[in-house]
Amino acid sequence: MEIPSKYTPAEIEEKWYKYWTERRFFHSVPDDREPYTIVIPPPNVTGVLHMGHMLNNTIQDILVRRARMTGKNACWVPGTDHASIATEAKVVNKLKEEGIDKYDLTRQEFLEHAWNWTHKHGGIILEQLKKLGASCDWDRTAFTMDEARSESVIKVFVDLYNKGLIYRGVRMVHWDPAAKTALSDEEVIYKELKSKLYYLKYKIDGEDGFVTIATTRPETILGDTAVCVNPADERFAHLKGKRVLVPLVNRSIPIIEDDYVDMEFGTGCLKITPAHDINDYEIGMRHNLPSIDIFNDDGTLSKDAELFVGEDRFDVRDKIIPELEKAGNMAKIEDYTNKVGFSERTDAIIEPKLSAQWFLKMEELVKPALENVMNDTISFHPPKFKNTYRHWMNNIKDWCISRQLWWGHQIPVYYLPQGDFVCAETAEKALELAKEKTGNTNLTIADLRQDEDALDTWFSSWLWPISVFDGIRFPENEEIKYYYPTSDLVTAPDIIFFWVARMIIAGYEYRDELPFKNVYFTGMVRDTQRRKMSKSLGNSPDPLDLIAKYGADGVRVGMLLCSPAGGDLLFDENLPQQGAGFVTKIWNAFRLVKNWEVAENIEQPEHSKLAIEWFRNKLHQVVETLDEQFNQFRISEALMTIYTTVRDEFSGWLLEVVKPPYQQPIDAKTYNETVDLFDQLLRLMHPFMPFVTEEIWQLLKNREDGESIMMCQLPPVESYNSEMLAAFENVKEAISGIRNIRKDKNIPNKDTLELCIQQGDKGFEPQFNSVIIKMAHLSSLEMVTDEVQGAASFRVKSTNFYVPLEGFIDVEEELKKLEEELKYTKGFLNSVMKKLSNERFVNNAPEAVVAKEKAKQSDAEAKIKVLEERIAGLK
RNA sequence: GGGAGCUUAGCUCAGCUGGUUCAGAGCACCUGCCUUACAAGCAGGGGGUCACUGGUUCGAAUCCAGUAGUUCCCA
Numbered sequence: 001m002e003i004p005s006k007y008t009p010a011e012i013e014e015k016w017y018k019y020w021t022e023r024r025f026f027h028s029v030p031d032d033r034e035p036y037t038i039v040i041p042p043p044n045v046t047g048v049l050h051m052g053h054m055l056n057n058t059i060q061d062i063l064v065r066r067a068r069m070t071g072k073n074a075c076w077v078p079g080t081d082h083a084s085i086a087t088e089a090k091v092v093n094k095l096k097e098e099g100i101d102k103y104d105l106t107r108q109e110f111l112e113h114a115w116n117w118t119h120k121h122g123g124i125i126l127e128q129l130k131k132l133g134a135s136c137d138w139d140r141t142a143f144t145m146d147e148a149r150s151e152s153v154i155k156v157f158v159d160l161y162n163k164g165l166i167y168r169g170v171r172m173v174h175w176d177p178a179a180k181t182a183l184s185d186e187e188v189i190y191k192e193l194k195s196k197l198y199y200l201k202y203k204i205d206g207e208d209g210f211v212t213i214a215t216t217r218p219e220t221i222l223g224d225t226a227v228c229v230n231p232a233d234e235r236f237a238h239l240k241g242k243r244v245l246v247p248l249v250n251r252s253i254p255i256i257e258d259d260y261v262d263m264e265f266g267t268g269c270l271k272i273t274p275a276h277d278i279n280d281y282e283i284g285m286r287h288n289l290p291s292i293d294i295f296n297d298d299g300t301l302s303k304d305a306e307l308f309v310g311e312d313r314f315d316v317r318d319k320i321i322p323e324l325e326k327a328g329n330m331a332k333i334e335d336y337t338n339k340v341g342f343s344e345r346t347d348a349i350i351e352p353k354l355s356a357q358w359f360l361k362m363e364e365l366v367k368p369a370l371e372n373v374m375n376d377t378i379s380f381h382p383p384k385f386k387n388t389y390r391h392w393m394n395n396i397k398d399w400c401i402s403r404q405l406w407w408g409h410q411i412p413v414y415y416l417p418q419g420d421f422v423c424a425e426t427a428e429k430a431l432e433l434a435k436e437k438t439g440n441t442n443l444t445i446a447d448l449r450q451d452e453d454a455l456d457t458w459f460s461s462w463l464w465p466i467s468v469f470d471g472i473r474f475p476e477n478e479e480i481k482y483y484y485p486t487s488d489l490v491t492a493p494d495i496i497f498f499w500v501a502r503m504i505i506a507g508y509e510y511r512d513e514l515p516f517k518n519v520y521f522t523g524m525v526r527d528t529q530r531r532k533m534s535k536s537l538g539n540s541p542d543p544l545d546l547i548a549k550y551g552a553d554g555v556r557v558g559m560l561l562c563s564p565a566g567g568d569l570l571f572d573e574n575l576p577q578q579g580a581g582f583v584t585k586i587w588n589a590f591r592l593v594k595n596w597e598v599a600e601n602i603e604q605p606e607h608s609k610l611a612i613e614w615f616r617n618k619l620h621q622v623v624e625t626l627d628e629q630f631n632q633f634r635i636s637e638a639l640m641t642i643y644t645t646v647r648d649e650f651s652g653w654l655l656e657v658v659k660p661p662y663q664q665p666i667d668a669k670t671y672n673e674t675v676d677l678f679d680q681l682l683r684l685m686h687p688f689m690p691f692v693t694e695e696i697w698q699l700l701k702n703r704e705d706g707e708s709i710m711m712c713q714l715p716p717v718e719s720y721n722s723e724m725l726a727a728f729e730n731v732k733e734a735i736s737g738i739r740n741i742r743k744d745k746n747i748p749n750k751d752t753l754e755l756c757i758q759q760g761d762k763g764f765e766p767q768f769n770s771v772i773i774k775m776a777h778l779s780s781l782e783m784v785t786d787e788v789q790g791a792a793s794f795r796v797k798s799t800n801f802y803v804p805l806e807g808f809i810d811v812e813e814e815l816k817k818l819e820e821e822l823k824y825t826k827g828f829l830n831s832v833m834k835k836l837s838n839e840r841f842v843n844n845a846p847e848a849v850v851a852k853e854k855a856k857q858s859d860a861e862a863k864i865k866v867l868e869e870r871i872a873g874l875k
Numbered sequence: 876g877g878g879a880g881c882u883u884a885g886c887u888c889a890g891c892u893g894g895u896u897c898a899g900a901g902c903a904c905c906u907g908c909c910u911u912a913c914a915a916g917c918a919g920g921g922g923g924u925c926a927c928u929g930g931u932u933c934g935a936a937u938c939c940a941g942u943a944g945u946u947c948c949c950a
Contacts, residue, residue: 005912190950339950387879388948395949493947528886561901562887570887578902581915592912637889640901655912662911739918749910835894840933849894849934856895 003594003699007587009551009580013691017130025710026135028075030482036067036074037486039465039516040136041499042081042144046090046121049128051525051533051559052492054543055569058556059522059635060490061134065687066630067487068135069714075483076135077468079142080122084457085179085187085345088407091117107406107452114407118145128544133552133690135710142468144460145409152472153409153460154425156510161413161423165361166401168413172281173355173400174341177299177313178348181404182357184456185397186498188341188350197336198321199267201329202227205243205252211236212331214266216338217276218324219316221246222305223294224253226272228283231257233268247329248320249306256287278352295351297404313351358402358411358453366393368508369501378504381520381633385493392497399502401456408454415449422448462502465489465515472510480511489516492524520633523568525559530570546576553689554580560639560688582643583692586685589651590696592659593674599665606770608670611657614728615677618649620720626684627717639688650681653732657771675700680715730796731768737794738776741803745792752779756788756802761862763797787873795821798862800870815874822867829860 020026028035038060043053060076068074091114092102102110126141142149160166173182198218201210213227224246229236236255243252260283261270274284275291284291294305301308301316308316324330341350370393372378373386380386402411414430415421422437424430427445434443466472471480485507491500500519507515525533533540546555557579563569622645629638658674660666679700686693686709697709738753747753755778757764769781787793788802792814795801835841835853842850 185949384880391878391949496948567888572902574902577915584915585913588913588916590912595912634889637900640889643901651913652917659911736918743907743919749908835934838933841894842933844933845894852895 003591005591007551007584007692007695009553009583009691010548012695013131013133013552016691016694017133019694020135020708020710021130021138023706023708024139025708026076026137027139028073028137030478031073033071033073035483035487036064036072037077037483038064038075038488038490039077039468039486040079041489041491041495042079042142042461042464043125044083044086045080045118045125045143046083046087047125049125049543051540051543051571052522053125053129054132054555055525055559055563056490056492056522057129057132057134058559059520060488061132061556061690062560062635062687063488063490064135065690065710066714068710069683069686069712071713074135075137075140077140077142078126078129078134078136078138079140079464079468080125080144081461082118082143082145082408082457084403084405084408084454085176085181085183085343087114087117088405089179089346091407110406131544131547131552132556135690140468144457144464148470148473149460149463149467150409151425152463152467152470153455154412155472156463156506157409157412157455157459158423158425160360165365166358166423167361168356168358170354170356171359171400172278172352173357174343175297175351175353175355176343176346176348177295177297177351178343178346179405180297182353182355182400182402183343183350184400184458187344189344190339190341192337193340195336195338195340197266197334198324199331199333200247200271200324201331202244202247202271204239205245207242211239211244211255211269212267213269213271215271216336217317219301219308219313219320220273220276220294221271221320222249222301222307223273223275223292224251224271225274225284225289225292226253226256226287228256228258228261228270228272229268230259230261230263232259233261233263235268247324247327256283256289258283258286275354276352281352281354291354293354295353299348299351357400358413358451359398360401360459361398362396362505365505365509366396366501369393369504372508372514373504378514378516379518381518385496385519385521388493388496389501392501399456401459402451402453403456404452405454408457409460411451411453411455413451415451416443417447421451458498458502461499462506463510465503465507466510475511484511485514486516488518488520490520490522493521494524496521518633523563525569525571528570528572530568533571541571541573546573550576550580551583551691553583553692557582557639557643557689560636561643563636582646583689585647585651586689586692586696589646589655590678590700592655593671593678594699596660596671597665598668598671600668602665602667604667604669605774607774608658608667610768610771611654612670612673612677614724615649615654617720617722617724618645618728619677619680619715620718621722621725622649623684623715624717624720642685642688646681646685650677657774682709683712683714686710686712727765727768730763730765730799731771733796734764734772734801735775737796737801738772738778738803740794741792741805745805749777752777754778754780754782754804756782756784756791756804758784758787758800758802760798760800760866762859763795763799787870789873793818793870795863795866797859798866800866811874815871818867818871818874822864822871825860825863825867829857829864832856832860 040060041056064074064076094117095102095113122143129136157166174185174188176183195216197214197216199212199214200218200221201212203210211227227244229239239255242255244255245252260279261268272280272283272289274281274289275293276295292304294301295313296302299313300310301313303309308319321330342348343350370390373380373389380389412425413421413423414427414434416434416438420437422430422433424433427448427450430448431443431445434448435441463472465486466480466484469480469483470477471484489500503515507513527533527539531537531539550558555576558575558577559569561578562575622641625641626638629641658670679697682693682697690710694709738755742749753776755772755776772778773781787800788804790806791802791804793800793802832853836857
């Protein structure tokens with residue numbers, strides 16, 4: 001069989017992904033094995049794959065593949081999220097480009113456009129995940145607006161309403177004038193802006209004189225209904241009970257007193273606009289002030305503003321300033337930096353606005369969700385996110401779940417002709433309730449008017465771990481009982497409140513159980529300057545280009561090598577490059593092994609036997625290490641373990657030892673054992689690099705059609721001989737010592753050397769001599785009792801190694817090296833003795849620690865003796 | 876304004892309940908080598924007052940307090 005010298009990821013990856021999916025290896029059905037379940041954080045249906053998805057889904061795939069290979073029934077459920085605001089905004093824009101205004105369409109017509117868009121773009125991101133190698137159970141692909149999920153959302157709304165947890169209230173909400181919808185607190189991003197602080201003079205009603213207030217939003221004076229001072233502020237005592245006139249419109253408003261006012265800030269005198277500021281709203285409530293809503297839903301001024309009606313709020317700000325100056329109301333203007341809320345989705349500046357919305361009472365719901373994270377029933381990795389979580393949960397506010405959008409789940413509330421309303425899953429059920437409620441049996445569905453608003457997207461995704469198994473509609477179904485609770489959730493910390501917390505809440509409310517056992521928070525993918533990847537900066541590579549360039553395995557490895565849990569990943573193209581380099585390394589190791597000619601009639605050499613025994617033990621140790629690392633979600637460390645094992649232990653040591661001389665065959669026993677070890681190693685690597693491991697695994701031995709490495713079991717955790725591993729480390733050190741001598745003395749590798757060993761207490765075990773002979777290319781290895789003259793030397797622990805080099809040896813050089821070694825060892829002994837001669841240390845430290853120090857002492861003393869003898873011998 | 880975290884090699888980070896796997900890894904850097912699978916490689920090497928100050932202790936990167944810088948969350 002001809003093995004290509006270059007590994008070509010593109011075609012190989014496509015071949016195996018097809019092989020896996022055609023045989024439905026990713027598909028899971030409940031059986032008697034232990035389930036392992038992950039639900040994907042559903043990406044936005046209209047989105048495209050970005051670097052964050054790459055990292056996140058690589059980690060999920062590693063966890064799922066590993067679970068599958070440890071005998072679990074692994075199920076990774078994929079799907080997408082309808083992303084109400086973002087998708088609606090995209091559809092609205094697209095229609096606008098076609099000259100269609102959303103408000104010229106009926107709801108039905110608009111939804112048709114939205115569905116068309118979804119069908120066209122909805123699958124893209126999932127198709128891209130396939131290129132990454134994601135082993136999702138594609139038969140289970142779900143969408144937050146498909147039938148099962150939609151019905152679940154509606155059912156939950158009705159249920160919570162009937163439990164008295166959902167209510168309608170007029171509240172100050174964050175209004176997005178671009179999307180014309182309310183947003184939840186979590187959807188508002190505060191940014192610092194350089195703006196101005198305007199000092200405005202309000203004339204006192206019926207008197208000469210003014211009061212001066214400071215504001216960043218002069219246009220809102222049109223909605224002022226009071227001016228407020230601190231009751232403790234002597235400066236304004238004389239204003240008590242008086243009134244002032246709002247500039248330009250000359251409305252007379254009262255001067256009120258409230259502790260809220262900060263005497264230090266601005267002029268100590270605050271204008272109150274209850275309709276457009278949350279704090280003013282609260283003050284307004286306390287003082288029974290009227291609210292004047294001066295804005296329309298799109299951010300233009302309403303007729304209640306009296307001036308500038310129909311003009312945009314920011315244009316009005318520009319225009320009102322000269323007006324105020326002209327009227328003599330402008331005292332001064334200062335530069336000022338303040339934080340302004342922006343819409344997460346549309347980036348429009350948020351307008352605090354009074355409006356009627358639906359809210360979910362959170363106070364009771366959060367209790368089990370908080371408790372079970374704090375007591376680690378649900379573990380966060382890294383655990384520092386527990387703090388953030390607790391803080392939010394302890395300061396929880398009712399969740400505004402209505403959005404003034406069409407794309408989403410329409411709120412199942414039906415208004416009756418008299419203004420009353422009922423809440424029901426369907427219009428038919430609503431009609432029944434309405435008849436009951438009103439006693440009017442003549443009502444028809446046409447008399448009911450369903451609430452226009454849609455639900456917050458998170459109100460559907462919070463059910464995701466349950467709804468993907470249809471556990472809301474059919475709580476007793478076999479799948480939900482088998483797969484739920486899910487095992488691990490992999491997500492980014494920026495949606496800990498939006499999504500993670502709410503899933504936990506929903507889990508306890510609807511299953512009385514946690515939704516997942518572990519939450520692994522990935523870092524953000526940034527560029528090398530720590531900037532977030534963003535379209536506008538153009539610093540984000542296209543993941544698919546990277547895969548095309550470096551292969552999916554290379555990209556996966558590159559992303560993970562540098563991505564500790566919760567730490568940000570500073571992406572640089574040399575990462576996938578390194579990943580691809582590692583793939584090549586493995587490929588070359590495979591080529592080496594596979595191209596050996598195998599001879600049945602050759603005896604297995606001693607060195608090969610020893611090396612194989614050593615590596616078998618090494619592998620068991622690695623399996624144990626990986627197990628620990630995975631248990632702690634130290635996934636990038638686990639990859640590093642694999643990386644160094646393959647590069648150093650397997651390629652650098654095992655293969656070099658067993659490698660037959662040039663153009664000579666290898667004995668069958670060594671060959672088969674090497675292939676077997678390679679096979680084990682490939683399995684350990686498979687979750688990280690599924691494609692190259694499958695390709696090599698398939699070529700390593702004859703495989704039946706339908707076999708796959710992904711369906712194999714990982715090598716189990718087994719005990720290993722740690723003395724042997726330690727002994728082999730001494731062997732490596734000895735071989736390195738000889739290599740160093742070669743290097744120092746410029747002795748080519750092809751020349752053989754002689755070696756004499758003066759064995760000390762430690763540092764040498766003769767059973768590995770054959771390995772040393774092979775690896776150091778020795779012509780002889782002799783045990784000696786005395787030191788050897790005319791030789792370069794080095795020490796491993798208390799064993800002396802001599803390489804006789806007549807004529808080459810520079811005694812001065814050798815002595816210098818020995819003196820240095822002696823000096824260091826003496827210094828080391830000194831520090832140990834200092835400890836041991838400290839009575840309080842010997843008396844107070846645990847016995848084991850003292851014993852260790854004593855061992856250090858005797859080792860150091862032995863080494864000093866060896867060095868001193870050697871020095872004396874040379875002199 | 877409130878809260879949480881972080882600060883260890885040029886970069887990104889490990890370092891568990893204080894004590895030889897305590898000063899580590901990968902990358903980067905430097906020096907040799909085209910040695911027979913691999914120059915996308917191999918063999919070596921340099922590099923850190925563990926942010927600062929004090930405390931606890933026989934012993935502190937590790938525990939405590941304060942200071943500085945920095946990041947995130949919330950308002």
